[in-house]
Amino acid sequence: MQIGSAVWTGLTVMTMLLLAQWEVGCWGMTLNSIPLRPASLRPLRASVGASLQRHKRNWVWNQFFVLEEYTGDDPLYVGKLHSDVDKGEGKVKYVLNGEGATSIFTIDENTGDIHATKRLDREEQAYYTLRAQARDRATNLPVEPESEFVIKVQDINDNEPKFLDGPYNAQVPEMSPVGTSVVEVKATDADDPTYGNSARVVYSILEGQPYFSVEPKTGIVRTALPNMDREARDQYLLVIQAKDMVGQMGGLSGTTSVTVMLTDVNDNPPRFSRKSYQFAVPESLPVASVVAKIKALDSDIGPNAEMDYRIIEGDGLGVFRVAPDKDTQEGVITLQKNLDFETKSSYTLKIEASNRNIDPRFLSQGPFSDTAMVRLTVENVDEPPIFSSPLSKMVVSEAAKVGTIIGTVSALDPDSTNSPIRYSIDRNTDLERFFNIESTTGVISTAKPLDREANAVHNITILAIENLDPSQVGKGVALITVMDINDNAPVFAIEYETFLCESVGPGQVIETISAVDKDEPPSGHRFFFSLTAETAGNMNFTLRDNKDNTASVLTKRSGFQRREQAMYRLPVLIVDSGTPALSSTNTLSIRVCDCDPDGTPQSCGTEAFMLSAGLSTGALVAILACIITLLVLVLLIVTMRRRKKEPLILDEDRDVRENIVRYDDEGGGEEDTEAFDMVTLRNLNVVRDSKARRDVTPEVPTLYCSRPPPYKITPDNGIFREFIWDRLKDADVDPSAPPYDSLQTYAFEGSGSVAESLSSLDSLSTDSEQNYDYLSDWGPRFRKLADLYGHGDSSNIFSS
16 A cells, blocks of 8 residues: 555564565565565565565555454454654554444554454455554644555355255156266355365265265266166155365365155056956946946056056947046946847956057067956846837827827837736826827827817827836827818908098008918918908998908098098908818908198097097096096095994904903902992892993894893803802912902803893884984985884784
């Protein structure tokens, strides 16, 4: 570092050890890249050899070195700064600034000695840049310009190699040749790779031999044995070591694990566990059903274990097929045709299983396939009857009479028993019972008249039942088509609404009509239109048949006036082309209207008269709304009056025998006789005639010509007394009963009623002074009552 004529001196332990060699062999060069000024080292150089000469140069060193991880108790000496201005008089002081100044590095301001006060780690920071300056102690002014120098931390082997990507997982195919690359491991050393061997790493394998090896310099793991079989062992665990100092003694080391998986190759053929299989198959098994499953074993996995199955020999070709199950690799045997025990009772198949993906490298080991024999035994099953034709198509005319034979179905028992068959119709498919079937012959006939227009096709299910085993039921379908006959007359296609303008002239078409017919003749419809004989000669309209199943209505005159006649009815005769031909008369209503210049009707018929009277459509709607409102009000009034006139007699459905009225009133004890009338319970013979029972409907069994003798039946005192005492006893022992006197009300119906007849007919024989003559003023409906109750002669009203 240049500081005028000053010389900076820096010494470390290693620098002093190497200084003699530098003086002898490299004079005038640098000591570990540290420029030196000759004047600073003149005494040390003289001790080495006085014979060496060199020229004076104008340069100084600018680097110091310090060892990392120093563990001594005293501060580590780094070097010394010295200026030629410093004459040793103490007038110069040295100042240090920069990275780590005062915190890590300190300087003696008198001598310029630099020390490290903390342990340094090169892996954390490799060098420090500082600035030094010599200042006058008295004035604190610089005596030389500030110069910069570097303190480098010198590396020692204090870091072991590390596998940053470990542990490793690798794969290699089984049966790989020796030397096949498996994986490359990589260890890093944090020490300085440019200094010594601290960061030079070599690899070795600690575990995993003799199956695998590792290259010492590259760390590539390779196979070391041939023919490693996955089926025998599929996983290996290796331990790899990385050691620095080129593997020499004293070097640091690190390890990692490598898990090697052997991947599968197709080196094993499929093999059946047995050479023959036997299965039983019921003859009723439906087509496409699974018959059996067989499986060839393959030690390989994945695509290398995928297999194909095929039938290569046997009498079951075409009856059975075999296909692989992609999930389980089983051979699934399915049925292709119906089985019949009576025809053939067993089948034999030779099935081959072969690998789908074959590795040519292993073909020398033999064929990658195997075969097995499969015997299928058909089991006899009691089968339901089978129709000779599952679908029978039949036709019948809708004019067919009841009992007409339509067709015949037949079914047979496929079993050896050959049971007789009984036929019937599934009525769920013939709800209206249009058809019958003869139970023994299968002859189908009509049971009701048919109508093609209601139902053109009948799809009925025929049941064939075995007589010996009714549980065996076969089903067949009879499709019966009803043939059409001409039994429907043509009618108007739509409900026509024809308008006739008052300004229309003669010969003008006012309507085009068409017809429809429910029948469907094979050659299509052909309709003929004409006016009826009665209206053929009318002077108002005429009809023209357009020969295309339409007709046009034309006017024969002009001068139609809606005030004279608002509506015309024109009978139209329509005849179809069927055999026999049918016809119908349809009436076309024609309304006379007032039209605008474009011929659009404006007002027609009765509405026109009302409009001419000055009533608009809105006024008509308002009048109609008022009328409806009045009607609703009248109905409400009538309903309210009927509700007010409901009889006071209680409904029969209501139980009024025990209507208890509760009053929260505390009695005064036995002395209190004002709250309740105890006479009601004590004297049962007292009958209050003035109070009539309103909870009993009066009953009038007969009508008397004269007043019947009045009678009162006093209730049986013994019965009532016994009933009331029983109730009182129950009340006395009831713990929930009140402790004070209370009125117990009992509803009891004795052997007779104390009420007399409530019929007003009894008043005929009474001497009542009531005058009922006013009933005559109420109209004819009350005249009969007026005759009965009036003062007129009523002696012969009931003559018998």
